[in-house]
Every structure is written in structure tokens, then in C-alpha cells.
Amino acid sequence: GENVEQHPSTLSVQEGDSAVIKCTYSDSASNYFPWYKQELGKRPQLIIDIRSNVGEKKDQRIAVTLNKTAKHFSLHITETQPEDSAVYFCAVKAAGNKLTFGGGTRVLVKP
Amino acid sequence: DTGVSQNPRHKITKRGQNVTFRCDPISEHNRLYWYRQTLGQGPEFLTYFQNEAQLEKSRLLSDRFSAERPKGSFSTLEIQRTEQGDSAMYLCASSRYGSSTNEKLFFGSGTQLSVL
Numbered sequence: 030g031e032n033v034e035q036h037p038s039t040l041s042v043q044e045g046d047s048a049v050i051k052c053t054y055s056d057s058a059s060n061y062f063p064w065y066k067q068e069l070g071k072r073p074q075l076i077i078d079i080r081s082n083v084g085e086k087k088d089q090r091i092a093v094t095l096n097k098t099a100k101h102f103s104l105h106i107t108e109t110q111p112e113d114s115a116v117y118f119c120a121v122k123a124a125g126n127k128l129t130f131g132g133g134t135r136v137l138v139k140p
Numbered sequence: 141d142t143g144v145s146q147n148p149r150h151k152i153t154k155r156g157q158n159v160t161f162r163c164d165p166i167s168e169h170n171r172l173y174w175y176r177q178t179l180g181q182g183p184e185f186l187t188y189f190q191n192e193a194q195l196e197k198s199r200l201l202s203d204r205f206s207a208e209r210p211k212g213s214f215s216t217l218e219i220q221r222t223e224q225g226d227s228a229m230y231l232c233a234s235s236r237y238g239s240s241t242n243e244k245l246f247f248g249s250g251t252q253l254s255v256l
Contacts, residue, residue: 035182061243072144072231072247073183118182122243127173127196130182 031056031123035131043139048106050134052119055100061122062095062102067133068115076117077104109138142166144248146232152254153222160218161251165234172215173245174207175231183231189215190237222255229253 032055042048052062063078079086079093079102086093090109095102106113116135120128145164153159165172171190175183186205187197191212204222209215219226229252233245 033182063244065247072249075244075246078244120182125196126171126237127185127188128183128245129185133180133182 031059031121031129033119033121033129033131035119035134037134038132039135039137041137041139042109044109044111046109048104048109048113048136048138050104050117050119050136051101052103052121052131053099053101054121054129056121056123057097057100059100059121059123061128062093063120063128064091064093064104065118065120065130066115067118073118106136109136111138111140114138144232144234144246146230146248146251148251149249150252150254152256154256155224156221158218158220159222159253160216161230161232161253162214162216163232163234163248164214165232166236166246169234169236169246170212171235171237172209173233173235174215174217175233175247177229177231177250178227186217219253222253224255227253227255 035052060081065073066076067073077093090107092105116133118133119131147162173188174186177183187207189209192209204220207217229250231250232248235245
């Protein structure tokens with residue numbers, strides 16, 4: 030089955046700096062790559078997604094880039110703010126209809 | 141609130157007891173997913189439905205677990221003879237297959253199960 034690895038597991042940044050989280054996947058047939066943000070005790074919330082026919086997508090301070098050849102994609106958060114502190118999960122959808130999630134990255138934005 | 145709704149929010153049970161959780165998806169969503177999440181880990185797929193049909197179950201899913209979606213609306217997840225290893229957050233998600241946004245999964249707040 031699909032294998033998704035996410036790095037780093039924790040990330041501490043100064044407010045205003047950028048944060049980058051990277052995920053790699055194993056199934057070359059994967060075609061959909063969402064990112065979820067989960068605050069403590071709350072539900073995972075979709076923040077941005079990208080399909081395999083697109084290399085980059087941006088939404089205000091967040092962006093996702095996809096390298097299909099290398100089978101990795103990344104989340105970029107610019108101008109980080111304290112409310113960006115949360116756990117971020119990448120996910121991958123391959124030929125089946127389920128999402129396989131990475132292990133998560135705990136992001137701490139220090140004021 | 142038109143989001144995914146799960147009940148109960150918390151469940152404490154003794155080992156060996158049966159438990160049942162309920163999920164009400166977003167009303168126009170025809171796909172419903174169950175995931176399990178343990179502390180510090182990403183959600184792990186359990187099973188999913190399209191309308192009332194259960195289309196896939198994880199190979200890791202014990203036969204003590206059963207899920208239903210009898211009328212294609214709400215779903216229940218039952219765990220029989222609970223074990224301490226079943227302690228986790230059980231998340232439900234839904235999506236609208238056949239629409240332009242069919243891959244987008246929307247999650248509920250989950251049911252936190254503690255098996256003593």
C-alpha cells in the first residue's frame with residue numbers, strides 16, 4: 030500500500046519566519062495531495078490541496094509544491110504567526126479512494 | 141452547524157465491553173469514512189462507504205470492528221470486546237463523490253475512546 034513519510038516531526042520557528050514541511054510518498058499513481066491542520070483537541074481541517082497535474086498552488090501565506098518525479102511535496106508557510114501553531118498532516122490519495130496520512134509535524138511559532 | 145457530527149465526544153469503557161459510535165456526515169455528501177488516530181500519529185484509515193455500500197475495509201481492521209450505513213446517511217462504528225489497544229480518537233469524514241471537489245474530506249471532531 031501507499032507509504033507516506035513526513036519531516037520534520039517538530040518545527041520551531043520565530044514569528045515572521047517561514048516554515049517548510051516535506052512529505053514523500055511511494056505510489057507513483059498518487060494523484061491528490063491535501064494538507065490538514067489540527068489544533069489541540071480539534072478536528073483536522075483542510076488548508077490546501079493540489080492535484081497531480083499541477084506543480085504549485087498558493088493561497089495567501091500558504092503554498093504547496095509537488096515534484097511528481099521525485100515523489101515528494103511540500104507545505105510552505107510564510108510570515109508565520111502564533112495562530113499557525115498546530116500539527117500539520119500531509120496526505121496522499123492513490124488509485125483507491127482513501128487518503129493515507131503522514132505522521133504529522135508539530136509546528137510551534139514563537140512570538 | 142452543517143459540518144460532520146460525531147457522538148459521543150468521549151467514551152470511557154471497561155475492557156471487554158462493546159461500544160458504538162455515531163457519525164452524521166454533511167447532508168449532501170455520499171461518501172463517509174472512518175479513521176482512527178492515536179496520540180502523535182496521523183489518522184489511519186479503517187473503512188469507507190459510498191451511500192449504503194461499504195466499499196473498502198483496512199486489512200488491519202480486526203473482526204471485532206463493524207461499521208454500517210444502513211440508509212446512506214448516518215453511520216455507526218461498533219467495537220466488540222474492547223481491548224486497551226483500541227483506545228484512540230475515532231474520526232469520521234465525509235465527501236461528495238462525483239462533484240468537482242470529490243476528493244476533499246471534511247472531518248468531524250471525533251469520539252475519544254478510553255478502554256480501562
